[in-house]
Structures are given as structure tokens and as C-alpha cells.
Amino acid sequence: MRYRQLGTSDLQVSEICLGTMTWGQQNSVNDACEQLDYAVSRGVNFVDAAEIYPVPNTAETQGRTEECLGEWLSKHKRDELIVATKITGPTDRVPWIRERNGKQRIDRENITEAVDLSLQRLKTDHIDLYQIHWPDRYVAKFGEPDYDPSREWDATPIQKQLEVFGDIIRAGKVRYLGLSNETPWGVSEFCRLAREQNLPMAVSIQNAFSLVNRVFHTHLAETCHNHDVGLMAYSCLAFGYLTGKYLDGAPAGSRLDLFPKFGFRYNKPYLKSAVRGYVDVARAHGLSPTQLALAWVRSRWFVTSTIIGATTLEQLEENIDAFDVTLDPKILREIDKVHAQFPNPAP
Numbered sequence: 001m002r003y004r005q006l007g008t009s010d011l012q013v014s015e016i017c018l019g020t021m022t023w024g025q026q027n028s029v030n031d032a033c034e035q036l037d038y039a040v041s042r043g044v045n046f047v048d049a050a051e052i053y054p055v056p057n058t059a060e061t062q063g064r065t066e067e068c069l070g071e072w073l074s075k076h077k078r079d080e081l082i083v084a085t086k087i088t089g090p091t092d093r094v095p096w097i098r099e100r101n102g103k104q105r106i107d108r109e110n111i112t113e114a115v116d117l118s119l120q121r122l123k124t125d126h127i128d129l130y131q132i133h134w135p136d137r138y139v140a141k142f143g144e145p146d147y148d149p150s151r152e153w154d155a156t157p158i159q160k161q162l163e164v165f166g167d168i169i170r171a172g173k174v175r176y177l178g179l180s181n182e183t184p185w186g187v188s189e190f191c192r193l194a195r196e197q198n199l200p201m202a203v204s205i206q207n208a209f210s211l212v213n214r215v216f217h218t219h220l221a222e223t224c225h226n227h228d229v230g231l232m233a234y235s236c237l238a239f240g241y242l243t244g245k246y247l248d249g250a251p252a253g254s255r256l257d258l259f260p261k262f263g264f265r266y267n268k269p270y271l272k273s274a275v276r277g278y279v280d281v282a283r284a285h286g287l288s289p290t291q292l293a294l295a296w297v298r299s300r301w302f303v304t305s306t307i308i309g310a311t312t313l314e315q316l317e318e319n320i321d322a323f324d325v326t327l328d329p330k331i332l333r334e335i336d337k338v339h340a341q342f343p344n345p346a347p
Helices: 029-041 064-073 109-120 159-168 184-197 215-219 221-226 239-244 271-284 289-299 313-324 329-341
Strands: 004-006 012-014 016-019 047-048 082-087 127-132 172-180 202-208 230-234 302-308
Touching: 004 109, 004 302, 012 016, 012 302, 016 029, 016 202, 016 313, 029 064, 029 313, 064 082, 064 109, 082 109, 109 159, 127 159, 127 202, 159 172, 159 184, 172 184, 172 239, 184 221, 184 302, 215 221, 239 289, 271 289, 271 329, 289 313, 289 329, 302 313
Parallel strands: 016 047, 016 302, 047 082, 082 127, 127 172, 172 202, 202 230, 230 302
Antiparallel strands: 004 012
């Protein structure tokens, strides 16, 4: 296992980050603990959760993912894992999270409450990396095609957000701040204000990145490089599409079989054509589609850690093993040919 410094922090994180959004719904607490035991045995020291998980979201299951992680943490040395979790941003889709006027705003009241509740569920006294799951302000996110300024609202000023995080960090509840589903403008503003006002610097960004969604490379790689913000890449298998298992329909028990409306981000016209191209490249070189997809993400210079998720130990083992694969220049050229034919079909 290789380890990398996360942004400007002193966190040395494994190049694999264990994702958790199925825990508490598709996976039981025992499943979660088995996954953690196996991942840690393979050298993984980084795990990512969120107060909104598991996904899909329901009032009954909200918070169970952190509770599953908390059960494991309560029985192990706290320093065995670098724990990341996230605060929910404004949305009408989860009205049960902090039910009040202005719920889910990234302001003092909501940040304080969210951190304290996550600490309780995680059964720990500190969170290593606390991320804003999506911005307080309007942005085009989760596959929305275009930015529309008419949809902007009166967002909590970024400086005010940073001031609260500064207090939370000084109190010892959180070590570092991270962003997620952010834009180049957002990253630049967080970093500019942090430097100018001596407030916490964002050390990471968690955005989607995969063979079928390279927009980070075009729009954010330069920004994050110049501000020393490390990428935690998520959805690297494109909701499982890049494994090839959905090319002929949804297998029984798969996420798209169980939750057919949840894959809206990947319900795009040219996605399956692109996936077929990448699957063909993988098989021509004796690789599984999973190995090709994850090894390609790992090969990008700006990726600090790749988030992987699994519902079975067999899937988790295959995902971790993929990081032993190095793609040679010929394979990379063939990958780029597919991309040239079907560029970013699921941004």
C-alpha cells in the first residue's frame, strides 16, 4: 500500500479510501466491520462517511453508516484509521436532517450540531477530515449539465463558514477541513479567504472522477494543484457501470436492480457505448474492467486517494487488488481513443 500526504495537512493517507455509503442499508454493521477488518489488513488507513449516509436516503436509516463505523472504532485503537465524514448541504430531499428554518445551511448552528451528532455516532472525540458535502451556495452538481445564475440564493458567506470551522478545529473536534462537489471558483475562494483571514485551509476536495467523467482534469486539476488541495476521487466505477455488469441490464441484487431511480447521474445516451469500449480494452489486455477503471484513476498525477465501495468482501478484494495494476503506455493510448470517441458521457 502506498501513502500520500493529503494537501497541506500532516495526514498520510492510503491511496485507497474505503467508501461506506451502503453501510446501514445494503450492508449490516457486521458486514461493515468485516470490510474494515479486511481493508485495514491490506494497509488501508482512510475511511470516508457522511451524516446523510446510507444512500439512497431515508429518515429511518440516516446516520446508520456513521454508527456502523463507530462500532468498529469503539473496539480498535483510534489512530488505526483516518476518519473522514461530511456535513449535508442545503437540499429539499432530506428534510429530516436538522428540521428547522434554514436547515442544512453551512452556518454556525448547523455545523456545530452536525459535528456533535457525527461524533456521537462515530463514538470518537475527533474527526480527522470534515468535509462540506456540497456547497451552501447554488452550483450545478451531481450530473446537472449547466450552471444557471438565476438559481442562486442567499448563501452563507464562505468567510463565515471558515470562521466556524476555525472554532471547531481549535476546540479539537475536527483536525482538517475538506470540500466536496466543489467548483474551481469555490476552491479558489475558500483558499483565498483562508490565507487572507488566517482561517482553516481546505486540504482536500472529494469530486467524481472516472473514465466516463474526466471533467476534474479539465476544470479543477490546475486550481487544486496551485492551492495544494488533494483530490479524493469518488464514483470511480461510475456507480458500477465501469465493471461492465450493467451492459445487458441490471443483475438481480445490484444497486440499480434494488434502486432503479438512483442511477440518474449515469442514465446518459452514450454511457453504455463508452463502457463497452473500455470493457473491450480491458479484456484485450487480460484485465477485468474493474482493474482497468481503478488503475487508470490511480495513474492520474492529481489523485491523492481513490474512494472504493463494495457490498461484498469479494468485490472489496478485487477493488484493492486493482491497485497493483500498472497500465502501460499502449493501454493508456487505447483508453484515450475510447475517450476521444465518447468524451465524458456521464459528467
